[in-house]
């Protein structure tokens with residue numbers, strides 16, 4: 001689980017973070033041991049999937065200062081934090097720097113803080129507030145009050161809500177200036193690591209005036225070597241269309257798509273999904289939310305792409321990592337009952353501590369666990385089943401029981 005660190009030359013800052021994170025890691029391992037909280041700084045274990053050929057643009061046009069060269073073992077990790085009905089993603093870059101995209105509703109500010117602290121973060125080097133809706137920026141003032149902030153990126157969108165004002169005040173109090181996020185803007189100059197080229201570029205918003213705040217969403221594409229992650233905020237079809245005309249599909253293609261607008265039917269248009277061509281589609285939403293997210297129309301389109309759908313309302317916080325060649329998903333995030341604010345004792349079931357194999361007794365206890373089906377088959381499977389190599393769609397065991405037969409090969413819970 002933990003990587004050995006080699007004694008090569010490293011950037012000083014990374015040293016600090018690593019040393020701290022080692023201690024925190026030990027504490028965290030004892031504390032979490034398979035819990036649903038799932039916020040971690042280390043590379044997740046389990047389910048390694050090769051990146052599709054040409055997953056990344058490969059166009060690493062050099063810009064700014066020269067590339068930093070680090071050790072070969074550096075990984076990029078992403079935590080899609082369970083903030084109920086909202087969005088928040090925390091990224092540790094291969095050089096140890098940190099990136100936070102959104103912070104959920106105000107009541108989840110502490111959840112985000114806990115997650116970053118558990119990961120050993122001391123500061124947020126890059127903060128992205130995708131757009132001024134409270135389910136994205138609500139928790140940020142608390143987070144900004146807790147951590148030092150390097151740079152802030154926001155779209156040029158205004159809102160007269162109290163929470164937006166609070167966000168601006170908290171940024172001002174930190175004395176940090178706001179950079180405008182729009183298509184073509186980069187978080188930092190490209191950098192080379194042994195795993196590959198690291199690049200973080202906004203691909204939206206492409207325009208500057210929209211009737212719906214969601215379409216102002218700053219959409220960030222984070223590419224590392226052959227792998228890429230796309231963070232879409234609440235971008236809807238209008239923005240998706242603009243991205244398609246402003247960028248080639250190579251510039252959008254990503255292994256992991258944070259699905260737009262919590263899986264709303266107004267996002268995830270067919271042509272956009274085709275361009276992005278994700279292996280994994282992460283939906284950040286709250287269980288039983290009043291908006292009906294995710295909507296079946298979006299889920300259908302996602303399943304048509306063949307992407308594995310991972311939902312925070314079913315899995316809690318979702319952890320992924322990239323070594324520049326493959327994206328690894330940690331499936332240990334235990335299924336959660338409700339989207340109760342901090343994901344604490346709930347799901348701290350030691351039986352989830354070991355890899356992907358869920359316990360197989362007590363069917364009723366697994367009603368909210370995730371199993372997998374294929375686009376065409378009538379059976380449902382455990383993660384890792386050989387029949388999932390072509391198509392893999394996450395559904396709850398309850399849904400599976402209703403419409404599918406258990407696979408006899410992998411023998412999932414019934």
Ligand SMILES: [Zn+2]
Nearest residue numbers: 133135234261
């Ligand atoms: Zn939202």
Ligand SMILES: [Zn+2]
Nearest residue numbers: 131133214234
């Ligand atoms: Zn929104």
